[in-house]
Amino acid sequence: MNVLAISNQKGGVGKTTTAISLAAALAEKGSRILLVDLDPQANATSGLGVSKHQPRSVYGVLVRDEPIAEAILPTSVPGLDIVPSSPDMAGAEVELVPLLAREFRLREALPKAGEYDTVLIDCPPSLGLLTVNALVAADPALLPVHGEDHPPDGPALPPAADARVPLPPPPGRPSRLVQGGFGSPFGEGRADRRRRTPPDNV
Ligand SMILES: Nc1ncnc2c1ncn2[C@@H]1O[C@H](COP(=O)(O)OP(=O)(O)O)[C@@H](O)[C@H]1O
Numbered sequence: 757m758n759v760l761a762i763s764n765q766k767g768g769v770g771k772t773t774t775a776i777s778l779a780a781a782l783a784e785k786g787s788r789i790l791l792v793d794l795d796p797q798a799n800a801t802s803g804l805g806v807s808k809h810q811p812r813s814v815y816g817v818l819v820r821d822e823p824i825a826e827a828i829l830p831t832s833v834p835g836l837d838i839v840p841s842s843p844d845m846a847g848a849e850v851e852l853v854p855l856l857a858r859e860f861r862l863r864e865a866l867p868k869a870g871e872y873d874t875v876l877i878d879c880p881p882s883l884g885l886l887t888v889n890a891l892v893a894a895d896p897a898l899l900p901v902h903g904e905d906h907p908p909d910g911p912a913l914p915p916a917a918d919a920r921v922p923l924p925p926p927p928g929r930p931s932r933l934v935q936g937g938f939g940s941p942f943g944e945g946r947a948d949r950r951r952r953t954p955p956d957n958v
């Protein structure tokens with residue numbers, strides 16, 4: 757089972773869009789895919805047509821030790837299942853703090869999810885414990901970025917996470933980062949702006 761975290765501390769860079777699109781594409785190719793929605797905004801959940809008001813969600817798995825298998829729901833895409841997020845997740849960052857092995861909750865839960873080829877984790881736009889849980893559980897992390905001035909700061913995330921989790925990657929799971937990006941939604945990227953801005957104003 758491959759586990760891929762899609763992460764960047766900046767919002768609006770395409771994490772959720774990448775997670776949904778990649779998950780659906782891999783499922784269409786015949787893989788069994790599980791998408792874990794770790795973002796309290798639950799955009800991956802609603803984006804796949806699943807209500808974020810479920811009796812079981814990723815919140816219960818992380819905070820209440822509920823079995824992950826019971827939180828898994830099918831989506832309309834054959835082969836693609838989801839562990840939905842929920843409004844409770846807004847408090848999870850704080851509620852995780854006093855819990856035992858707070859950085860390892862997701863990593864310990866995933867092997868009990870069932871038979872999946874790939875697990876994709878859609879992260880919240882933050883450097884908190886939810887993102888740390890995703891990075892600890894994942895093999896590689898995929899970091900979508902905008903071709904803009906500020907978003908390149910976002911990939912500072914892994915060292916920050918490493919500082920909180922001073923442990924080597926699990927055996928057979930070397931830390932790997934993959935960065936991908938798309939242009940500014942405003943029609944102009946960093947390179948375009950540099951070309952038209954005097955250098956001492958950059
Ligand atoms: N490859 C892309 N090209 C252009 N726009 C994109 C791309 N991926 C995402 N977007 C748009 O960017 C916005 C933010 O995407 P989203 O996936 O919600 O970001 P995040 O999860 O990082 O907050 C959305 O309006 C989405 O439609």
Ligand SMILES: [Mg+2]
Binds near residue numbers: 795
């Ligand atoms: Mg998102």
